[in-house]
Amino acid sequence: MGGNRIFTGLNVILDGQPRPATVIVDAETGKITQVRDGTSARTDFPDTTDADWLDAADKYILPGIVDAHVHLNEPGRTDWEGFWTGTRAAASGGVTTVVDMPLNSIPPTTTVANLEEKRAAARGQCWTDVAFWGGVIPGNQAHLKPLIDAGVKGFKCFLIESGVDEFPCVNESDLRLAMDEIKDTSTVLCFHAELETTPAPAAPTEPAEPADPTLYSTFLASRPPSLEVAAIALITRLHAQHPALRLHVVHLSAAAALPLVRAAQAARLPLTVETCFHYLALAAGAVPRGRPEFKCCPPIRDEANRDALWAALADGTVDCVVSDHSPCVAALKRTEDGDVMRAWGGISTLGLGLGLLWTEARRRGFGIESIVEWLCVRTARHAGLAERKGRIAEGFDADLVVWDPDATFQVTKESLNFKNKLTPYEGLELTGKVLKTFVRGKMVYNAAEADGFKGLEPVGVLL
Incomplete structure (x- = not known):
């Protein structure tokens, strides 16, 4: 499988700051091959399939x-x-x-x-x-x-x-x-x-309550x-x-x-x-x-x-x-x-x-x-991973998150994905919602799906 995956948006976090940018990812290696200033149109990449194109618009793209x-x-x-x-x-x-x-x-x-x-x-x-x-x-x-x-x-x-x-x-x-x-x-x-x-401490002469x-x-x-x-x-x-x-x-x-x-x-x-x-x-x-x-x-x-x-x-x-x-x-x-x-x-x-x-x-x-x-x-x-993780930059793994900084969500037991659904945060309303998560350019979470994982596969590797 070859070709590119394209991620574009008005708020891509580059060197800590959100700005319009386009991230080009080698679909085979999962590496970022280029980061261009400014957003791109779908017609700028005519050889890229719809499945390999993501326009985040005004939502943020985080590392x-x-x-x-x-x-x-x-x-x-x-x-x-x-x-x-x-x-x-x-x-x-x-x-x-x-x-x-x-x-x-x-x-x-x-x-x-x-x-x-x-x-x-x-x-x-x-x-x-x-x-x-x-x-x-x-x-x-x-x-x-x-x-x-x-x-x-x-x-x-x-x-x-x-x-x-x-x-x-x-x-x-x-x-x-x-x-x-x-x-x-x-x-x-x-x-x-x-x-x-x-x-x-020494035992007290009279037992404490x-x-x-x-x-x-x-x-x-x-x-x-x-x-x-x-x-x-x-x-x-x-x-x-x-x-x-x-x-x-x-x-x-x-x-x-x-x-x-x-x-x-x-x-x-x-x-x-x-x-x-x-x-x-x-x-x-x-x-x-x-x-x-x-x-x-x-x-x-x-x-x-x-x-x-x-x-x-x-x-x-x-x-x-x-x-x-x-x-x-x-x-x-x-x-x-x-x-x-x-x-x-x-x-x-x-x-x-x-x-x-x-x-x-x-x-x-x-x-x-x-x-x-x-x-x-x-x-x-x-963790000794600074040469491939933690930034959106050329040569780095295309680990990307589409995120809405203003969306709110409530923590419910049903929304938890870890095994034992016990957490002190149940019932809280939090701001900032993850919409999609990509590991080396491949989607591993999609909030638009009921359980977030329908049709997706585990693609993680052991580092």
Whole structure:
């Protein structure tokens, strides 16, 4: 199959700015071969079929979103989520590349053999392109360079228990071994940055009244900002001893840790930071009682903390925004008894991130150029995909999203495309609707169809 596919419109995002342009895509390779200034007429491309022509008119054409923090859980916990359902949900929200986290699947991505098992499970199921993070756990440092050679985009570790037995947390000694192993590579080491440093308090002489486990405030008190501050203090101290190694803090929630991040960045250490849609769109004070759908680790914090995270995004201290889509089955979320303390910690977001961020960002005065920077450009760079993903430019994959910035939609259970339809966002009205999603020039989502996927096929590849 040869020929071109043509995408034209008045608001194509090029280098962050919307302007009239025409994007020409090689239909066989899925690569952008040319970007022309100005819109084009159908008669300008007489050899192109109607199926290979798209005029977005005044709707926006965005680069596909790169979600660099997703738990797809397959194999092993496919009843929580899987490649088919997770990537369909991603495509419905304008995500064209997901980077899968190394834990919650069984086996975890901590050896090359485990990576190959995960890739075998993914083949033929993916509606978006998929890349993989590797994992750092105690004792697996000899596997890190082979994993790099096998194609992982970097590594994730936990400084606090992860919640699954097959992915234990690391201590400072483990970290030193791992960092020594990868210090001369171009990879990145990512941290779940919570660290318990104080011993448990002595038992009181009189038993205290037990805290209500259905209150979000009870959970919030159990994961204070000091855990993130302690973790990032350790990370930056170790970073000073390995100043050439790229380090990254995943899902930062505590604004109290931002001074440490700023100090490291001022010292020119290559430290980057992500935050999540839920920390920017939600606040602890508005979480209803008995709603474990809002539980995540680290937790959603108060409104002042949320404002500080937005300010850190604006000034570049925080680099990018991801979903940390971390689903589970309903029984583990404990929706029947509302026990937040015993519920699985994770928020399901795939398909909703662009709407969540745009709705809040526009209210705060940010434009689409900021959204594209945070969701596309910087996430692609972080995941080592900046040479082919995150921008609309010649030589890049034709990952494109047709988007209406003014259309509104309500989040309903029926509209969710991930497997277990539990999310704190149900009932919200969001602004900014994805109309069509294309992966390497091929349509993988069409909002005009009842389910969004009629007549379409999964075309994602493993990166």
